[in-house]
Structures are given as structure tokens and as C-alpha cells.
Amino acid sequence: DIQMTQSPSTLSASVGDRVTITCRASQSISGWLAWYQQKPGKAPKLLISDASSLESGVPSRFSGSGSGTEFTLTISSLQPDDFATYYCQQYDSYSRTFGQGTKLEIK
Amino acid sequence: QVQLQQSGPGLVKPSETLSLTCTVSGDYISIYYWSWIRQPPGKGLEWIGYVYDSWSSKSNPSLKSRVTISVDTSKSQFSLKLSSVTAADTAMYYCVRARSGRTFDIWGQGTMVTVSS
Helix, strand or coil: CCCEEEECCEEEECCCCCEEEEEEECCCCCCCEEEEEECCCCCCEEEEECCCEECCCCCCCEEEEEECCEEEEEECCCCHHHCCEEEEEECCCCCCEECCCEEEEEC | CCEEEEECCCEECCCCCEEEEEEEECCCHHHCEEEEEEECCCCCCEEEEEEEECCEEEECCCCHHHEEEEEECCCCEEEEEECCCCHHHCEEEEEEEEECCCEEEEECCCEEEEECC
């Protein structure tokens, strides 16, 4: 299996901050990476696919970049609704795997 | 719009088989991949597997021998069976549409399954 490692595990930030979450793959996955947002008690929501393609309806303050083994999710100006847990997911190999998650907390 | 409605028991005894069903509405089940993903309490997401049609399915190697995912297009449903469950299988189970089998864009409401005698 391809292992996905996110950093940091927890991130404390304030409304208006610019934040970046990193996801590293144990081997190259080209650009086959997605990002999800999950709020407590809810199912995850797909934000970004193919490393940088924003899903319809997702605010433009979210952006993704990277290829190969290193990827980032950036939120340009945090809004109160953005405090949640974020997961990356690879779909290069048939066995889909997720990162362990990054919890974005209010400072 | 597409909706996924899950059904199945929330409590399963150790060594028995967990069975969940997901009913798809608002879309053609036969043109998409359909997946199951689980999340143990307080932990991250684990892909269980997906099904496309009666002959095409794949599952997580770590669960492969215990997992059966099937689809019934006549009922617009797909199902998960996980055999020989233990406490480690206690989790929220989600049925999900897997766009081209790759990304998970439509999620069911989730079913919390507890394995306990």
C-alpha cells in the first residue's frame, strides 16, 4: 500500500490566517491526489481532486498543489466555517489510502 | 440530486458477518463505481473497497479475504458484507459514490456499527 503522511497533525490558527497542510506519499503518485474536509459528526466533503482541481461550489480560498510525493492544501484566509479536519487521499494505486488527518483548530 | 441511504444493523456480535446496504436515488447506479469507507471512533478514514458491476470489484488488501461488495442494479442498491468481525471492526461505515473509482464525491449518512456480544 502507498502510505500517506500529513503534517502537522494539529494546526492552531486564527480567522484570516493563511494556512498550509502538507501531504507526503511513500512513493510517487503523479497528481492523483484528493483533499477532503470533515466536520464533527458529518461525512467528509470532497474539496480538491487531481491535486489542484477545485470541486464545484468550493470557495476559491482553498487551493491545492504538488505532484509526485509532496502535496499541499492552502487556505488563503481562514473563515470560521473552515475549522475542521482535513484528509488527503491517493488514487494512484488501486488500493486507495488516506492520510491520518490534520485537525485545524481555532487559536 | 444523488442521494445515498444506508441501512443495516448497528450492533454485530464478534465472529459474525456485518451486512450493510446502500440505496442510490437520483442517479443511474450502473454508470458509477460505488465504495465503502469506514472510520473507527476518533480515527481516520479507511477505504474498504468498491464495486462497478457484478464482475468488477476491488477491496483493501488488509480486509480482502473478509470483504464482499456487490451491486443489485435492479434495486439500485449496493452492499457490504464483512465476515468474522472483531472489536477492531467497530466504526462508522459510509457508502460513497466513487467517481471513476478514484475520488469520493457523494457520501451516505453513515452507519455506526459496534461489534460487541
